Amino acid sequence: MPHPNDPALRSFIPVDPASDFPIQNLPYGVFSAKDGLAPRVGVAIGDYVLDLWELEQDCRLPVTDLRIFSASTLNPFMALGPKAWSATRARISELLRHDNPELRENPELRARALVPMAQVTLHMPIAVSGYTDFYSSREHATNVGVMFRGKDNALQPNWLHMPIGYNGRASTVVVSGTKVRRPRGQLKPPTAEAPSFGPCRRLDFELEMGVVVGQPSPMGEMLSEAQAEAMIFGFVLLNDWSARDIQQWEYVPLGPFQAKAFATSISPWVVTREALEPFRLQGPVQEPVPLPYLRQARPNNYDLELDVALRAADMNDGLRICRTNFKYMYWSSVQQLVHHASSGCAMNVGDLLGSGTISGPEKDQRGSLLEISWNGTEPIELAGGIKRTFLEDGDSLVMRGWCQGDGYRVGFGEVEGTIVAAE
The missing domain is CATH 2.30.30.230 (Fumarylacetoacetase, N-terminal domain)
Incomplete structure (x- = not known):
């Protein structure tokens, strides 16, 4: 019997070559x-x-x-x-x-x-047991570091030694199409003497992939590369909405909290790890060489195209504002899962791991408005003279992703979210 990934397979149901869902996918x-x-x-x-x-x-x-x-x-x-x-x-x-x-x-x-x-x-395709978000794109981490700490101190000393992450909120992971209410929180601009409470003014998206964990691991035990890979059921598109101004005030000393707790959107289709097998490739060279438990014997990155379109409330169609690729990720999904369990942390069926913002080396490959607008200093122009530095009420964001095969594509559909005003 032919392997389900065989590019020569055809379904009795007609499928357009540009469709995300050929017989080689089956999400x-x-x-x-x-x-x-x-x-x-x-x-x-x-x-x-x-x-x-x-x-x-x-x-x-x-x-x-x-x-x-x-x-x-x-x-x-x-x-x-x-x-x-x-x-x-x-x-x-x-x-x-x-x-x-x-x-x-x-x-x-x-x-x-x-x-x-x-x-x-x-x-929602899964009941999310727990949600963890990582920070694993070197390009994204460097861009953010340059903005806030300068070029000579862009990456923190630990960044090249382990996947950096934080535990988020499973309770507000939602499926594509769910409207996202603008979050409220404590705000303290640099010029203010004291914080105030109100709606976020610098609302952002983060282009990510989500790893769906399909098998548990016991508390107190580590995972090998092979064990971690076998636990991964599949992947979804993921938008980790971010309130940049709330985060700026709250993140010292423990990192993101309310700035990331209000919403995370995922696509409704889970593309299996097996369907992505033909698109595996080697990730960036890791220097210094990671500690032994994080070293990889196999290529664990994927040639997976991603794009983001933004549609303002007054626009009929969205405008693409980012086109990048999952292959740029410095720390792979397998390494993230290995590191997550390395302390003895138990993993559960339905755990969701966010890859972290996916940015590439070019300016049009930046996976967040923080980078695209360079912290609000370089507004982007949409149709009809509309400009954006961060998201406004009524804005809609659509992310898409796919792996291109020979005459077919293995795609994820889309993850969409529209911003509504804070109460």
Whole structure:
């Protein structure tokens, strides 16, 4: 049987070459339709959602517990482990192949199991157990360091020795399309003698990827590179909204708190680690060489294109303001997970790790408005003479990501969020 990543595979469902969801992808999500059934697990294929609950009821999948795909999150499926993940993806690929009549020639099952994407509502794909955000793009960290500490002291002494991160809030991770209310907090501009409380004035986005942890690790134990990789179920697009002015006042001495706690948006489709396998590549050279527990024997970065479009309230269409690539990340997702567990920290099914802002070496590859506007000193121009340094009420931001194959792309869809005024 052909491998699900085989570029020659074709589905009996027509899929545009520019679609994010060919048969080589098969990302998982949670959806509901107009049939009145509760949210359940599906897979994206072209312009359709394949209802895995319907397939399992018909005994077409290797998973025998009907509660797995009728669940409102992917957590029960992820808990089954990598062998079940791989077997299920292979079986779905087999059912969708253009030369397999099993589903193609079963009109009754097709009608039940294939739901037009335009007729579904997409929900949070996972129940987030815990959320950790990292700071792993050297270009981003350098840009921010130059702004606030000068060129000679851009990177802190520890940055090149370990992935820097902080524990965020799982309670405010939301799915794409959820409106984001402008946060309030303590503000103290440099010219003010005392802080005040009010709406954030320097609201920003952060272009990131999210790692979805699909297997647990026990408290008190470390992870090897291979163990950490095997625990990763897949990836989502992630926008870690950021209140720059709240953070500026609060972050000393313990780092981000309320400035990052109000919202983190993720895409509804989880692209599996297995689907990204053809796009692996070596990351940047790490100098100095990391300590032994962080050294990598395999290439753990991905050639994954990313872009960001901003649409102001008075604009009809968004304007691309960033185009970069996940391959630039200095610390890989595997290294982040290894480091996270290195103290003995237990990891859970449904943990979410934010990669940190993804910026590249060029000016148009900066993954935040803080960098794009250089801390508000270089406004960007949108359509109709509209300018932005940070986000205003009514602004909408859309992030997209994809890996380009030979005649197909493995994509993530999008993560969108619109800013609404503070109460």
